[in-house]
Amino acid sequence: MALDVSSIRTDQVGSLLRPQALIDAFLRFGQGKIDEETLEAMQDQAILDVVARQESAGLKVVTDGEFRRLNWQVSFSRVEGWDQWDNSWERFVQNPSLVGEEEKPLTRGKDAVESSKIPATAKLSLLENFPLKEYSFLAKTARSPGKAMLIGPDRITQMCNILDSTPHYETAEAFLADVVAIEQKIIGDLVDSGCPYVQLDEPSYTGYVDRETLERIAARGEDPRANLTRAIDASNAVIQPHAGKAIFGLHICRGNRASMWHREGTYDGIAELIFSRLKFDRLLLEYDTERAGGFEPLRFVPKGVHVVLGLVTTKQGTLETVDELLQRIEDASRYIDPYQLAISPQCGFASGIAGNMLSEDEQWRKFEVINETARRAWD
Numbered sequence: 001m002a003l004d005v006s007s008i009r010t011d012q013v014g015s016l017l018r019p020q021a022l023i024d025a026f027l028r029f030g031q032g033k034i035d036e037e038t039l040e041a042m043q044d045q046a047i048l049d050v051v052a053r054q055e056s057a058g059l060k061v062v063t064d065g066e067f068r069r070l071n072w073q074v075s076f077s078r079v080e081g082w083d084q085w086d087n088s089w090e091r092f093v094q095n096p097s098l099v100g101e102e103e104k105p106l107t108r109g110k111d112a113v114e115s116s117k118i119p120a121t122a123k124l125s126l127l128e129n130f131p132l133k134e135y136s137f138l139a140k141t142a143r144s145p146g147k148a149m150l151i152g153p154d155r156i157t158q159m160c161n162i163l164d165s166t167p168h169y170e171t172a173e174a175f176l177a178d179v180v181a182i183e184q185k186i187i188g189d190l191v192d193s194g195c196p197y198v199q200l201d202e203p204s205y206t207g208y209v210d211r212e213t214l215e216r217i218a219a220r221g222e223d224p225r226a227n228l229t230r231a232i233d234a235s236n237a238v239i240q241p242h243a244g245k246a247i248f249g250l251h252i253c254r255g256n257r258a259s260m261w262h263r264e265g266t267y268d269g270i271a272e273l274i275f276s277r278l279k280f281d282r283l284l285l286e287y288d289t290e291r292a293g294g295f296e297p298l299r300f301v302p303k304g305v306h307v308v309l310g311l312v313t314t315k316q317g318t319l320e321t322v323d324e325l326l327q328r329i330e331d332a333s334r335y336i337d338p339y340q341l342a343i344s345p346q347c348g349f350a351s352g353i354a355g356n357m358l359s360e361d362e363q364w365r366k367f368e369v370i371n372e373t374a375r376r377a378w379d
Contacts, residue, residue, distance in 0.1 A: 003061075003145045003196040003197055003246075003247055005247050005281050005282060005306055006306070006339070007060075008060050008061060008247075008282075008306075008342055009060070009342045009343065009374040009377070009378045010059065010060050010061075010342060010343060010344065010367075010370050010371055010374045011060070011061060011249075011282070011284060011308045011342055011343070011344040012059065012061065012063065012147075012344055012345060012348075012367075013149075013199075013201075013251055013253075013284060013310070013344065013345060013346075013347050013348045014063045014065075014066055014072070014147065014149040014199065014201075014348050015063075015065060015066040015069075015072060015348030015349055015350040015351055016050055016054075016063070016065035016066070016067075016348070016349050016350060016363065017065075017349050017350050017355045017356070017358075017359075017360050017363050018046070018065065018067055018350055018353060018355060019046055019049075019360075021042070021046075022042055022043065022046045022067060023096075023353055023354065025038070025039050025042045025043075026039065026070065026092070026353055027092070027093070027096055030089050030092055030093040031093060040068075043067050043068050044137065046065075046067050047064045047065065047067050047068075047137060047138070047141060048141055050064070050065045050067065051064070051138065051141050051142045053364070054144070055142070055143060055144050057364060057367050057368070057371070058371050059144065059367060059371075060144070060145070061144065061145050061146070061147050061197060062138070062142050062144045062145070062146055062147070063138070063146065063147050063149065064134055064135075064137065064138045064141075064146075065350075066134075066149065066348065066350070068130075068133075068134055069353075070088045070089065070092050070352070070353050071088060071098070071257075071351060071352045071353060072149070072151065072201060072348060072351045072352075073088070073116075073151050073155070073159075074088055074130070075130060075131050075134075075149065075150045075151050075186075076150065076151050076156050076179070076182070076183070076186075077130055078126070078127045078128035078129075078130045079124055079125070079126055079127060079182060080122055080124065080125045080126075080127050081120050081121055081122035081123055081124040081125065081168065082118065082120050082121070082124055082156075082160065083118065083121070084118070084159075087116070087118055091116075092353065096353075096354065097258065097354050098257065098258060098352045098353070098354055099257075099258045099260075099354075103258070103260060104260075105258060105259035105260060105315070105316075105356075105357045106259055106260070106315060106316065106357070107260060107261075108260065108261055108262065108264070109255065109257060109258070109260030109261070109262055110262075111212070111213075111262055112255060112257060112262050113155070113158045113159055113204070113207075114216075116159055117159055117160065117161040118159070118160070118161060119160065119161040119162075119163075119164035119165045120160055120162075120165040120168045120169050120175060121165075121168070122168055123168050123169075123178065124175075124178040124179065124182060125182075126182050126185055126186070129185070129186050129189050129190075131148050131149070131150055131186055131190060132148075132186065132189045132190055132193060134148065135148045135190055135193065135195050136193060139193070139194065139195070145196050145197060146195065146196070146197070147195075147197040147198070147199055147249075148190050148195050148197070148198050148199070149198075149199045149201060149251075150183060150186065150187070150198065150199070150200055150201065151200075151201055152200040152201055152202035152204065152231075152234075152235055152238075152250070153176060153179045153180050153183055153200075153231075153234040153235060153237075153238055154176075154202055154204045154205070154230075154231035154234055154235065155201070155202055155203065155204040156176075156179050157172055157175055157176045157179060157234075158204050158207075160172070160175050162175060173230070176230070176234055179234075180234050180237045180238055183238045184237070184238055184241055184242075187238060187239060187242055188241065188242055190246075191242045191245045191246050195246060196246055196247060197246060197247045197248075197249065198239070198246055198247070198248055198249070199248075199249040199250070199251055199282075199284070200235055200238065200239075200248075200249070200250045200251070200280075201251045202231070202235060202250055202251065202252055203251075203252065203253045203254065203255060203256075203262075203263070204231065205228065205231065205252045205270065205274060206252060206253065206254045206263045206265060206270075206286075207263055208224050208225075208227070208228045208269070208270050209263075209265030209266065209267070209268075209269045209270055210254075210263035210264055210265045211264070211265070212263075213263060225273070228270060228273060228274070229273065229277070232273070232274055232277045232278055233277075235250060235278065235280075236277075236278065236279045239279070239280070240279070243279070247281045247282065248280045248281050248282070249280060249281065249282035249283070249284055249308070250278060250280045250282070250283055250284065251284040251285075251347075252274075252283070252284070252285055252286060253286040253310070253346060253347045254286055254291055254292070256314065256315070256346075256347040256348060256351040256356070257351050257352050258352060258354060258355075258356065258357070259315040259316060259356040259357035259358075260315075261291065261315075264291050265291070265293075266291075266292060266293025266294070266297075267285070267292065267293055267297040268293055268296070268297055271297030271298075271300050272297075272300045275297070275298075275300040275301045275302070275305075276300055276302065278305075280305070281305065281306065282305070282306045282307075282308055282342075283301065283305060283306070283307050283308065284308040284310060284344060285307060285308065285309065285310055286310045286346040286347060287309050287310050287311050287328075287346065288310055288311055288312060288313040288315075288345075288346035289313070289346075295331055295332040295334070295335050295336075296335055297335075298332060298335040298336040299335040299336065301336055301340065303337070303340075304340075305340065306340050306341070306342060307332075307336060307340055307341055307342070308341075308342040308343065308344045309328070309329065309332060309341060309342070309343050309344070310344050310345060310346030310347065311325050311328050311329075311343055311344075311346070312325070312343070312344070312345045312346065312366050312369065312370055313345070313346055314345045314346060314347050314348060314349045314356050314358070314363075314366075315346075315356055315357065315358075316356070316357055316358055317357070317358035317359060317362035319362070319365055319366065319369060320366070320369055321369070322369055322372050322373050322376060325343065325369065325370075325373040326373060326376060326377055329341060329343065329373070329377050338377070338378075339378070341377075342374070343370055343373055343374055343377070344370065345366060345370070349363050
């Protein structure tokens, strides 16, 4: 289904709150109480329902809500040599809320990268194109254009314990090269299947402005600017063979698990490098709190690239007003053509299976506000 990037004034990052019955089914499967066929049947029905709800809400682009995932990261999971799939299931069964004892909503949580590092146990090879499986069902279900979401290559590389990955990988660069090749294959299959919109999720980019993350990079003797440049080039390489065949978006945030955040720092220190170097059609940027800073960095966004302002928080149910969102769009328009802008939530509503600290009704009311804001801003 063809999709004109300039016509998409409302967007979403991907995950939606899962029904409690589906969360319970995931847990029962993890405990060995139901089989995979039963779980998939429940996933199928939940996806049918949530797609219909998105379409009735007037969303221009729909997703499957990430209802087949334990968390947003497992899009890169059916890969031999790096078992994020089983690792995620083990952590979920042990702690279904995925919240640590000392963590609480609306505070800075434990670093999600450092807490989930695992080594490569073999040279990487793709066993199953999991995002293609997700999209294929979505395409059969939806009347509206659908989006596929993938974890970005830099985030995957940050989550690999390279020191314990020998003899398979001696360096992060070698591991990253194989990640890029696999994601090129995943995206190629998606594009060939007719997927009109593919999004990479790269919250790791904000690590390069976060003080704690920068201290860890320095302690390893690494150059943060060189690492960020490598990350940008990897993101570009993943989509380069497929340029012009679909819309490609890249999402940047500061963490979203269970209504927490994991990094702090404005775009100012990285904006010129990332905005001038990335080769994506759309940049979906977190902008719901002061942690993101002002809109001045948008002056570095090239003509023709669309910025989706993540102005609406998914971390709590407090409802933004149309007037305040219109004012923020006007503020951003001081630095970028308003017709290069769109609006969305700042992140998904359920980056992990338990979801964020709001109700499904509050989630859908936020989309109503987004739609009305877009109508008044651009129609």
